[in-house]
Amino acid sequence: MLYLDDLHIGQRFKSGTHTIDAVEIKAFARQFDPQPFHLDDGAAKDTIFSGLAASGWHTAAITMRLLVDSGLPLAGGIVGAGGEIAWPKPTRPGDTLQVESEVMDITPSRSRPDRGTVTVRSVTRNQKNEVVQELKARLIVPRRV
């Protein structure tokens, strides 16, 4: 597991994969984002998505799972203070997602010598290498003390 002191700008990590199906897409949507384009294949055809698509928050949640399981081995876990997120393309049933992360910035805390903030850019791609999510997250990372 990596501490702030072990990280350098440009360092890269690659996660395992997760293949999503329509059952998962609809189950997440029923709970958190019950809109026709996430719930029903037929109704989704006549929407801006032109077919069933995962909620962006579902793509974000799957990305987090991939990062926690295999994508970003940080000491203290993956603790986000916030960030920027974009969904250039929707996640579709049958898509296989994988996350590549890169350390963009490392800032030791001035007030708390035991930690710092690391900006990590995590790009989630499908099996066609299309970007379905780009996340620039500010993470709290402990220092070796």
Place this chain on the structure above:
Amino acid sequence: MLYLDDLHIGQRFKSGTHTIDAVEIKAFARQFDPQPFHLDDGAAKDTIFSGLAASGWHTAAITMRLLVDSGLPLAGGIVGAGGEIAWPKPTRPGDTLQVESEVMDITPSRSRPDRGTVTVRSVTRNQKNEVVQELKARLIVPRRV
């Protein structure tokens, strides 16, 4: 339901509420963010959260549900292209969340006369009026045609 043409900068919306419990926090974490501070009350005590806390993505997902159910009546649904997110405080078991949204910016599309982009700031607060999430989202909103 509101089209781009019906919106104005400064327009505000308030959602219903959702009270979250430890069972929900752990169930979401098992599926999407299996880290000790989201899974186990005892283990969470010795972490940066000093107790069980919901995944930030869980707070985001609940916020989305509140917006879809009652918080943002947009024609065509709530379709996000991306945005900025921050979690100033964690969501805790027993918290009652509510979302207040404000239209920040309205930009008709130059290339597509049937739609535009609206920036909406959605602030999620707990029952103590503490902000647990701030989201500035870029939404695709249809025009009346």
